[in-house]
Amino acid sequence: MEPHGEVSLIQDAVPLLGFALVFVLIFRKFGLGATLGFLVAGAMVGPQVLGLVGGAESKMGIAELGIALLLFLVGLELSPSRLWRMRRDIFGLGLLQVVLCGVAVAGIVWAATQSTLAAALALGLPLALSSTAQVLPMLQSAGRLRTPFGERAFAILLFQDLSIVPLITIIAAMSRNPADLHGPPGWLLGLYTLGAIVGLILAGRFLLQPLFRLIGNLGEREMFVFAGLFTVIAAAALMEWLGLSAALGAFIAGVMLADSPYRHELEADVEPFRTILLGLFFLAVGMSLDLGAIADRPFFVAGMAIALIVTKMAIIMGLALLFGMKRRPAFAMGLLLSQGGEFGFVLFAQAQAAFLVEAEAASVFGAIITLSMATTPFLMMLTRNLRAEPEPSAEGMQSPQHDGSNAIVVGYGRFGQTVAQMLIGQDIPVTLIDTDVEMIETAGSFGMKVYYGDGTRTDLLRQAGAADAELILFCQDGDGLDTEILESIHHAFPNASIFVRAYDRRSVMKMKGAPVAGIVREMLESAVLMARKAMEAVGVDQQEIDRTEAEYRKRDSARLKVQKETGDLRAGIERMFSQDALAKAVAKADAEAMARDG
Known part of the structure; x- marks a missing residue:
């Protein structure tokens, strides 16, 4: 029977990759982003539509490595100098956005579902996070990633990505799962976390840096790929073994290499694996969506998606104005970050495993994230004229001056x-x-x-x-x-x-x-x-x-x-x-x- 399992895996890959290729190309063509293409492709090949592929849970285990690689790459962006330069936006604007949006959306969920406070928090707090996988490509394609607007949006996304770790901790603290209840107390988990972080930093300084130096001297590019993947997986495995977040381990692995001379090489080598595995993650999410539960409550899904978008847009726009942005860029920032994000799917799975929400609720709120993500490109296109700054008058304006280049x-x-x-x-x-x-x-x-x-x-x-x-x-x-x-x-x-x-x-x-x-x-x-x-x-x-x-x-x-x-x-x-x-x-x-x- 083992050969049959291997053949089945290969046969599963054909419709998965084929549908992903078609739908991603179509969605990219219409400016909707690859993420939505993967989600729709997963739903189409999954058991509830065409039934070409099964076993979303088994594929999710492999695909979650894509989330770890994403956080590793986020960590690589956090060199101390960049953190210090962006500290006000990351730890000021980003923190306020996550807290205010999380509390507001959790309140809406609690009022709309009449659920327990723990369930409302488990469903509402993750919806404060936006889609890094969708927003960053939009900024890059528009040429705005390195502008002041793009850097401020990146700062908010960066703090959102960092906040997945405390959010996972909050869900674990509210867990009703007997297995979690018999786990180590919170103070001990805190010590485990601190010890693991210190250990990973020391390993990066005294083991990884010499390792990458040796590989660089040998000129073996393939070994950089192996060493980069080993670093991510080993750090994630250590955290998982301690009962902590694997994503936290991957993130710390990135941070400890952010200021090394090997950062760009690691980014370039790991990026293809991150792209493939993150795509597989979204395919698995699409396969696991309970379309029946969504079809039973279409007005609830649409209404909650609208409420999510309006709430986040209003709060983010208000915070942007508070932090000195002009009205039009602040409005654009609110629209750009108004959707739910990919980490919501991860946190809903955590909440389901903690017996805080039912599988049906996780699917319905997963659909709310998907629908909110689908609206972002349309909202950005429809509001282009509203967001555009008026053309400045040439009268009294200083002539253009050379101000440096990259x-x-x-x-x-x-x-x-x-x-x-x-x-x-x-x-x-x-x-x-x-x-x-x-x-x-x-x-x-x-x-x-x-x-x-x-x-x-x-x-x-x-x-x-x-x-x-x-x-x-x-x-x-x-x-x-x-x-x-x-x-x-x-x-x-x-x-x-x-x-x-x-x-x-x-x-x-x-x-x-x-x-x-x-x-x-x-x-x-x-x-x-x-x-x-x-x-x-x-x-x-x-x-x-x-x-x-x-x-x-x-x-x-x-x-x-x-x-x-x-x-x-x-x-x-x-x-x-x-x-x-x-x-x-x-x-x-x-x-x-x-x-x-x-």
Whole structure:
């Protein structure tokens, strides 16, 4: 029977992935987001519609790893410097939003369902959380993630993601499950949590950092994938073994690596697994929705979804105004975060396991989250004119001024250091990426933050913010770049000007036709400068030095053009200054002199 089980798993994957592919593409096409596509696909293949796939519970166990990976990536965003810069929005605006929305929605649930206070809290508090998986892609596609508006929205989402841990604790404290009642007391769980956090931080400092340094020195990218997944799963397993939240363990694993030079590499390596497993999570949620219970109470589901959206929108807009936002952006913030989120499904499952709510109630409120998520894209489209700021009058306005731009410098050796420092000298924010572990550590001792990773990978560049950068400068040693790589990077980030350090003429020839703003041969300018100083030392006139340099550059440019066109390194050799040409010129000059003397 075991082979049959393996075949069944493979056969389940075909309709799951097939329906997910179709529905996600359709929902993406109409701007509704991938999350809703996964949920609808899961409902369609599940036992209550087409019945093509069963066993949502077994798949949920694997899929919940996607939630752990999501929290790991959230943790990676929490470097101490970023936390400090965003502290007011994260721990002020975010905290108030979760508390006020949670209490208000719980009150609505209690009034509408006449349930117990514990059940109302277990259902209402999770509805305060919005959908990180839906909102962040919307901000990215609109190009607003790195704007003040986007950062404030991210701060609220970040605190919401952090709040899943205390919310799980609240549900556990209210549990009616006999198994939970006989568990360790709350104060002991608190000590377990504190001890586990300290242990994970120490493990990150004294075990993981050396491990990633070793992997970086070996240059084994595949081992980064294994090590990243091991870190997440081991931290989650430790917390689960202690009877705590596995998601908390994954989150702490991310935080303890947030300030390491390997952050971008880990993000790029873990992201595909997070995407796949989170998609599987939403598929399993869609499969487990009790559509019959929802069909029996359609007006309740629609009414509660409307109440949720209006309540959250009003509270978030009010808080945004209180924190200094203007009316239109505050209105946009309220709409953008008005839906329920994916962590609601996780917390409803926790509440069901704690005997606080029935399975039917969990399905109905899961449908309320799904419906609220479906409304967000439509609400954003319908209110576009209301949210748009009026065009400012040009009269009395100051002319546009250069206020800096974002740049990514790949390669922080001798060449990259000069480029980066000159950009920083112009107050241009710079992100530095390299693969030399020893150099990264040395740069750190000089106060420079260099991230580890292969900067020619588009996924890693995207993690480093290339989608919003204006400059991407490849300053690494060697000749690993070619036209194909540069075309793919330009296609992925068309708004960024690309500059390349070329090792030699062969490197330039490999980049023929590449969509770059400039190619600089690494030794050309320094060699020209040295030649000028040498000519000065032997008394050559300054005008002759300038003429010689201009003639050399003219010949070199023409020769390089022919070489790129033909692909032949020896092409244009006649344009070189050479010893033979010099000897012929000297002989010709001597002959002319003798003729004059004779």
